Amino acid sequence: MFAKFATRQFSSTASSAYKVSILGAAGGIGQPLSLLMKLNHKVTKLSLYDLRLGAGVATDISHIPTNSVVKGYGPEDDGLSKALEGADVVLIPAGVPRKPGMTRDDLFNTNASIVRDLAKACADHCPNAAICVISNPVNSTVPIVAEVLKSKNVYNPKKLFGVTTLDVLRASRFLSEVVGTNPVHEHVTVVGGHSGITIVPLISQTNHKNLPKETYDALVHRIQFGGDEVVQAKGGAGSATLSMAQAGARFASAVLDGLAGEKDVVEPAFVDSPLFKNEGVEFFSSKVTLGVDGIKHIHGLGELTNAEQEMINTAKETLVKNIEKGVNFVKQNP
Known part of the structure; x- marks a missing residue:
């Protein structure tokens, strides 16, 4: 998957042309994410927006000689x-x-308002765009975007994604460290949500299904709470930005590949999902096949171990609350 991603991202023979807009492009995630999208040859127009420094970041990145025009914008004009x-x-x-x-839930009140207002702008100015939400807490911000789009009658569940790819990257890396392999060859499906115990890595579906229990438990915990390592290591000066940018670029590249009609483009994402709707879980992360209209197919979870099933059950309980929190925010703060 990693090798395929690298090929997709940097293939200079790609003929499709797309406009990508990054909202929050001057931030800790936004700047490296903007750089990575500038390197994607499917992107011929790159629009960078931020409250400040959007134009500066755009000018900086515009000097990179790839076939895209970069423009930066702020709230003025x-x-x-x-x-x-x-x-x-x-x-x-x-x-x-x-x-x-x-x-991630502590971030809710501030980020919820930001995401709501940006979703309104998307509904008004690019209602057919594929929207990839990185702003945390994703378990709640994605439902916020959905409710805003519904209120403006432009909601397309096939084109709204919560980016959970960082959990997939961490799972591959951390598993490889445990078993002593090259992480490029470790493909771990991660399902559920994008916060703590809602993150469920399906280790049983890898080539390493018989890890000792103590090793397995430690690995799962590290995947679920890997973000804390970065927050602590940065001493309060930030959270995961560079790895998140790579995750965002990987997922956005997959979406672009799907839009371009490439085959077998599969990534996990937090989406409006039928898997557990009958249990009140409106959104759930699982593997999705991406296509010209966005989501082409939502995959089931496959065979699970008892431990994984227990984690799924726990995740669902939390997700119901997280999703409801996002929906209620829009109702109370339209």
């Missing part, structure tokens, strides 16, 4: 609408980062 107009894919990393001791 109706910049947000200009940044979004005609966009095929919108990436939203805007918001405040986690600090030591904060959970």
Whole structure:
């Protein structure tokens, strides 16, 4: 999967042309994410928006000799609408980062308002775009975007994604460290949500299904709470930005490949899912096949161990609350 991604991302023979807009492009995630999308040859127009420094980041990145025109925008002169107009894919990393001791849910009140307002702008100016939500807590911000789009009668569940790819990257890396292999060859499906115990790595579906229990438990915990390592290591100065940018770029590249009609483009994502709707879980992360209209197929979870099934059950209980929190926020703060 990694090798395929690298080929997709940097293939200079790609003929498809797309406009990608990044909202929050001057932030800790936004800047490296903008750089990585500038290197994607499917992107011929790159629009970078931020409250400040959007134009500066755009000018900096525009000097890189790939076949895309980069423009930066701020809130002045109706910049947000200009940044979004005609966009095929919108990436939203805007918001405040986690600090030591904060959970993703602690970010909710601030980031919820930001995401709601950006979703309104997307609905007005690029209603057909694929929207990739990075702003945490994803378990709640994705439902916020959905409710805003519904209120404006432009909701397309096939084109709304919560980016959970960082969990997949961490799972591959951390598993490889445990078993002593090259992480490029370790493909771990991660399902559920994008916060703590809602993150469920399906280790049983890899080549390493018989790990000792103590090793397995430690690995799962590290995958679920890997973000805390970064927050602590940065001493409160930030959270995961560079790895998140790579995750965002990988997922956005997969979406672009799907839009371009490439075959067998599969990535996990947090989406409007039928898997557990009958249990009140409106959104769930699992593998999705991406196509010209966005989501082409939502995959089931496959065979699970008892331990994985227990984690899924726990995740669902938390997800119901997280999703409800997002929905209620829009109802109370339209």
